[in-house]
Amino acid sequence: MGKLSIQEIKQILLTITADNDPQLMIFREDSRKGVQQAIIQWENQQLKKIALKKQYQEMSQFEKEKKAAGFTAICGIDEVGRGPLAGPVVAAAVILNEDHQILGLNDSKQLSITKRESLVKEIKKNARAIGIGEATAEEIDQINIYEATKVAMQRAIDQLEISPDCLLIDAMVLPNGLPQEKIIKGDARSVSIAAASIIAKVYRDEWMTNYGKDYPAYGFDKNAGYGTKQHMAAIESQGILSIHRKTFAPIKDK
Template sequence: MTKVSIAEVKAELKTIVSEADPRLLEFQQDPRKGVQLAVAQWQKQRVKQIALAEKYQQMSVFEHEKTAQGFQAICGIDEVGRGPLAGPVVAAAVILNDTHEILGLNDSKQLSAHKREELVAQIRENARAIGIGEATAEEIDRLDIYQATKVAMQRAIDQLTIAPDCLLIDAMVLDNGLPQEKIIKGDARSVSIAAASIVAKVYRDKWMAEYGEQYPAYGFEKNAGYGTKEHLKAIETQGILPIHRKTFAPIKNK
């Protein structure tokens, strides 16, 4: 074959999607160390992509089951922010389109902030509808966190531009009359719930970052309202804010 530069080989490898591609077979026979390293990196990435695709199929089982039962607008629902001392609890509802493939979806807590941002963009491209709902710290104190989470979830559903005909919910049941399935650890087992988890997490983190600018001593842009050392110290020295949950310890003991 005509010798090409190693940089050109790397560029070509980025366009190869099959181990049967004749270009890959040619590169495998190239004696240059740089080419062999590039081929090895391609093979490593290929194995990773296959694993991600297999996981995606495993996480699509609930959606496939509901589709087989005749449902056409299957909505995944999840929340973030049940544990923090400050800020709202946020829920998202996501109806993915029929051709979605968003490799790397997982429980939002298992992903880096950068990866969540990447995936949110893909989720928005592959979603028929997305709804976001919140319950404030005041509502959490008045209702309790469990009931406030239900409120946030229903508000997320109400924001959808398409009415869902089936709900897949992470470890919750909603009293709204819609067919639904409660899935324990659903954000790691269902693509729809995982998508909702990521949307909710990115949305809430941005909201808490804005609170961080408003109340810099509390470090909300870093701790998202959780009880870190910096946050607890600020409560002691600066006091309790309107966005703090007054029924959560240690705040309720003050």
């Protein structure tokens, strides 16, 4: 039997997870440049996985502490959309499975669209319960963005199929009587909050994109409601929409 092709070796490498794998040892003896490059790529991928696992362990500390304290339904909560000129503020609440491991979780703003959408699928596979809540632009104008954020978060909790017994919240405190911990920059420090951040971000971006199909001039599919040059030009030429926050500058000055 002749030598495996470089492409065949690359396919086999995708299935190898251990550095002492006998097949890998054989490949290392192959002097072909393409094989050696493929091995280097494999090694780099393994280093990335190790780093991601370490990061995941570090981001699981809050959840481990709460579990050690006796809590069994630990819920991460985060919101997106405080700053835009248009659209709702959206919050998500996520209770992860006991044996979850979703490598790559992070603050949704630090992730690409493709990565966020991939992680949403993994989060849904690894979650006991997911809730999404929102507060409309009208509500934001009535009670202010800070209070509207709390409303959206509580609505997300209320949508959960499982009642949480402990909350991990990104930089907020909710007046609902549940045991909770406010974590500054929680979306980069807690796996549960990071998961909620990603769920909320993807949901809100889809919401804005769908709304923007009826009003393409505003570019909501690209700006998510933030005050970009295109968005501001559309406000000047076509006016303020129902989803605009009338108390936000510069809209409130018009």
